[in-house]
Amino acid sequence: MKLTVVLASVREGRAGEAIARWFVTRANERGTFDVELADLKELNLPILNEPDHPRLKKxxxxxxxxxxxxxxxxxxFVFVTPEYNYTIPPALVNALDTVYHEWTYKPVGFVSYGGASGGxxxxxxxxxxxxxxxxxxxxxAVNIPFYTQLMENGVFKSNELHDKAVPVMLDELRRWSEALKTLRG
Ligand SMILES: Cc1cc2nc3c(=O)[nH]c(=O)nc-3n(C[C@H](O)[C@H](O)[C@H](O)COP(=O)(O)O)c2cc1C
Structure with a gap:
């Protein structure tokens, strides 16, 4: 079973990179999935420019x-996402819009971070x-409020709550991905 961790922030100096790296390390340690990182900054998807609806896959x-x-x-999937004006970053909206059937009948978990709301x-x-x-x-889910207090020289230092939340979310993701596989055919 393959888990793709989508790093949703593409800003210069983004905090998301450190948080995604931390999560990928923990997910690899847990061993529930084969884990890959999909960094939307690296992938640099254009703002949806396909002539046909993505459902047609043309x-x-x-x-x-x-x-x-x-x-x-x-x-x-796990989306590692900040909160921009109470919503997800435009790069993540665009990545979602760009394809359609490829997402269907698959589970998604969230690692979110921000101020008081933790994203x-x-x-x-x-x-x-x-x-x-x-x-x-x-x-x-893994929610990280006041994440700035947990950054040390660009490295995210999780606390016990985050550490406990990771395996719980991964185990649930695994359960759903097994169950939904039957719908994916
Ligand atoms: C355009 C913009 C809007 C933001 N809106 C929110 C918000 O609604 N809630 C929040 O907790 N933080 C908000 N922030 C602060 C972010 O939590 C903070 O900048 C964080 O570092 C963003 O993640 P990133 O560095 O990975 O892009 C906002 C930041 C930006 C750049």
């Missing part, structure tokens, strides 16, 4: 074909959007 751009292969080859409002908006792809969003 992709003309190599960038879309690459993204389709990554998403289509995954059994589960929770962003996760709520993501949940609304992912159900349009027939994805299953996890209740179990």
């Amino acid at each position: 992709y003309v751009h190599d960038s879309t074909k690459r993204w389709s292969a990554i998403v289509g080859g995954s059994d589960a 929770m409002r962003s996760v709520q908006t993501a949940k609304l959007m992912v159900t349009g792809f027939k994805m299953m969003p996890m209740v179990e």
